[in-house]
Amino acid sequence: MVLACLLVPAPAFPADAAPGNYTGPGSCGSTSCHGGIRPRSDNAVLQNEFTTWTLQDKHARATGVLNNDVGKRMGVILGIDPSQSSKCLVCHSLNVPEDRQTRSFDKGEGVSCESCHGPASNWLGPHTQRGWQYEKGLELGMKNTRNLMGRAEVCLGCHLGDDNRSVDHEMIAAGHPDLYFELDSFTAAMPPHWKETDKDPWIDVRALAVGQGVQLRENLLRISREAKHFWPEYAELDCFACHHSLTAAKDSWRQARGYPDRRAGNPPWNSSRYVVFRVILGQLDRDSAARLDAGIKQVDELVSDIRADPAKIAQAAAQAATTADEVAKRMPGIQLDGSVGWRLIKAITANSDSIAGAGERSAEQAAMVLDSVFLASNRAAKVANSQQISRAIAALFQLVENPSAYNPAPFAQQMRSIGALVQ
Numbered sequence: 001m002v003l004a005c006l007l008v009p010a011p012a013f014p015a016d017a018a019p020g021n022y023t024g025p026g027s028c029g030s031t032s033c034h035g036g037i038r039p040r041s042d043n044a045v046l047q048n049e050f051t052t053w054t055l056q057d058k059h060a061r062a063t064g065v066l067n068n069d070v071g072k073r074m075g076v077i078l079g080i081d082p083s084q085s086s087k088c089l090v091c092h093s094l095n096v097p098e099d100r101q102t103r104s105f106d107k108g109e110g111v112s113c114e115s116c117h118g119p120a121s122n123w124l125g126p127h128t129q130r131g132w133q134y135e136k137g138l139e140l141g142m143k144n145t146r147n148l149m150g151r152a153e154v155c156l157g158c159h160l161g162d163d164n165r166s167v168d169h170e171m172i173a174a175g176h177p178d179l180y181f182e183l184d185s186f187t188a189a190m191p192p193h194w195k196e197t198d199k200d201p202w203i204d205v206r207a208l209a210v211g212q213g214v215q216l217r218e219n220l221l222r223i224s225r226e227a228k229h230f231w232p233e234y235a236e237l238d239c240f241a242c243h244h245s246l247t248a249a250k251d252s253w254r255q256a257r258g259y260p261d262r263r264a265g266n267p268p269w270n271s272s273r274y275v276v277f278r279v280i281l282g283q284l285d286r287d288s289a290a291r292l293d294a295g296i297k298q299v300d301e302l303v304s305d306i307r308a309d310p311a312k313i314a315q316a317a318a319q320a321a322t323t324a325d326e327v328a329k330r331m332p333g334i335q336l337d338g339s340v341g342w343r344l345i346k347a348i349t350a351n352s353d354s355i356a357g358a359g360e361r362s363a364e365q366a367a368m369v370l371d372s373v374f375l376a377s378n379r380a381a382k383v384a385n386s387q388q389i390s391r392a393i394a395a396l397f398q399l400v401e402n403p404s405a406y407n408p409a410p411f412a413q414q415m416r417s418i419g420a421l422v423q
Contacts, residue, residue, distance in 0.1 A: 020119030020141040022096050024105040025050060025112040027124060034113075049193040050113070056191035059111035062092045070175050077174040090165045091158040116154050118143040148207055148332050152183050152214035159186070160218050163225070169234040178239055180272070180361060183211025185368040188375075202336040204376040205344070208369055209284060212277035213328030219273045220321035223303065227314035236303060237267040238359045245404045253407055257357065262304045269303035271296075272361035276369050279351050281327065283344055284334050288327040295320030341377030342422050345370060349419030356408035356415065360400055363411050367396040370418060385421055392418045 029035040029050040039046040046052075053060050065071055066082040066089075075082045082088040089095040093107045094115045101107075102121060114120055122140040126132065134146070144150040158165060159181040167179050184207040200206065219236075226233040241254075249255055262268055274296055281289035298316045302308040348355070348370060355366050371393050378386045392414065399411045 018122075019100070020122040021100050021102050022094060022105050022114050022119045023102045023121055023124055024114075025053070025109055026106075027102075027104055027120060028113050029054075033128070044195070046193065046195060052191050052193040053113070057193070059115070060109070062110045063089070063108050064110070066092055074171070074174040074176060078170070087171075111158070116143065116145060148183075148210040149214060149328065151207075152211045153218075155183065155186065155211075156181060156215055156218050160215055161222055162218070166222070167235065172235055172239070178235070178361075180364055181211070181215055182208060182365060182368040182372070183214075184208040184372040188372070201380050202340060202376060204372055205336060205341060206332060206334070208372050209277075209280055209331040209334065210328060212273070212280060212369075213324060213331050216273045216277055217321050217324035217328055220299065220317045220324055223299070224314045224317035224321065227310040227317065231310040231313065232306060234267070236270060238270045238361065240360050240403050240406065241267045243404065244406075253409060257408075261301070266304055266306050268359075269300050270361055271300060271358055272365050275355050275358045275362045276348060276365045279348050279355070280344060280369070283340070283347050284336075285327070285330060288330060292320070292323050292327055295323050338380065341373045341380065344373050345377070345422050346419055348373075349415045349422075352412040352415035352419070353408075356412035359408075360403045360406040363396070363400050363406065363408070366415065367393065367400060370396065370415075383423075389418060389421045392421060 031037075034045070034047055034050040036046075036048040037051060039048050063083070071082045071088075075085075078087075080087060082092075086095060089107065091111075093110060094112055095107055096105075096119075100119065118141050120142075123137045123142055126140070127137055134142075138144050143154055145154060156162075160179055161167060167176050172178055184204050187207065188204075196203075223233075223236055226236065244254075258264075259266075278289065278293065278296075281292065295316070299313070299320050302313045302316055348366060355362050374389055374393060377383075378389075383389070395414055396411065396418075399414060400406060
């Protein structure tokens with residue numbers, strides 16, 4: 001990827017071109033295309049992308065999990081057949097209308113190539129020609145995954161939801177995992193099937209900042225949609241404020257801390273998509289941080305009040321989403337210097353109490369972000385105590401392995417120990 005690509009919007013789809021159809025992953029899988037065994041270094045692409053997806057990528061098995069024991073049990077609880085219900089297939093497969101499917105298409109092949117890259121029929125043949133340019137594919141309907149905003153939006157369509165896809169409280173109660181996301185961490189966890197040609201040494205930091213901004217925007221838009229039709233939607237609240245191991249009052253850190261800024265008994269908004277991003281913005285774009293903070297404060301107060309007017313929630317969330325969108329669009333072009341990573345680690349760990357106190361999901365976000373920023377910083381300029389810092393960050397992940405046993409005090413202390421290791 002070239003940094004300029006991140007700053008320029010994708011070319012518009014030609015007005016006179018017919019929308020592309022979906023051809024299925026098999027159309028990409030020949031050994032002379034993307035189905036090679038070994039990656040190639042003499043071409044713009046690796047040419048083993050299909051093989052990597054088939055053998056290593058969990059997306060390829062996304063449809064199959066609908067038939068495992070948990071999937072079947074969820075189906076019984078929800079009164080649906082997960083392998084056939086669009087409620088499940090919209091994310092666990094490439095569930096597109098039949099009139100957009102070619103003969104080679106099979107929706108049972110998981111989250112496949114065109115789920116992320118767009119319908120291939122218009123560019124499938126032409127993109128093999130000599131002199132083909134990526135921008136031409138964008139004109140013919142290919143999704144611009146080189147653009148960080150576009151990449152985050154593609155991922156969040158399933159990993160958070162949109163107008164047509166969602167994981168609500170009913171699905172979570174039936175057994176579906178609660179959704180969380182961090183763009184750079186999730187990208188790093190994938191088996192790479194691309195060549196990273198972007199020379200920006202801080203592309204990882206830029207990606208996580210963009211991803212945090214986009215997921216906050218999409219979360220706010222989801223709240224606004226839900227508040228107009230059905231409220232409260234408990235999936236927007238902090239799950240573990242209610243679903244945690246009960247203890248004697250004398251042993252409860254929740255009761256010892258109290259319930260600042262909300263009435264006891266009101267479950268709080270799941271603010272994990274903001275609390276870490278807020279600190280990041282404070283370092284990268286303070287003006288934007290101040291503008292966004294005011295809108296988020298209002299959303300937090302309303303969503304965390306079970307007596308709040310849903311219409312006011314919808315309005316406040318929509319307004320805050322507009323600000324979050326403006327902020328996210330600034331992130332790809334933000335100026336970063338050689339010390340940015342270590343500054344971010346210092347700033348995030350300095351806010352350990354507020355981040356840890358916001359709940360287990362916020363702690364997860366902090367662990368993922370600190371890990372991503374440390375890896376980028378250490379790659380740019382390796383530090384002598386890198387192994388010690390790495391072990392300290394790994395310990396953060398251990399503290400969020402059991403959500404019901406989460407305790408903010410040791411997590412905050414571990415965050416502070418990381419900050420003390422960074423010079």
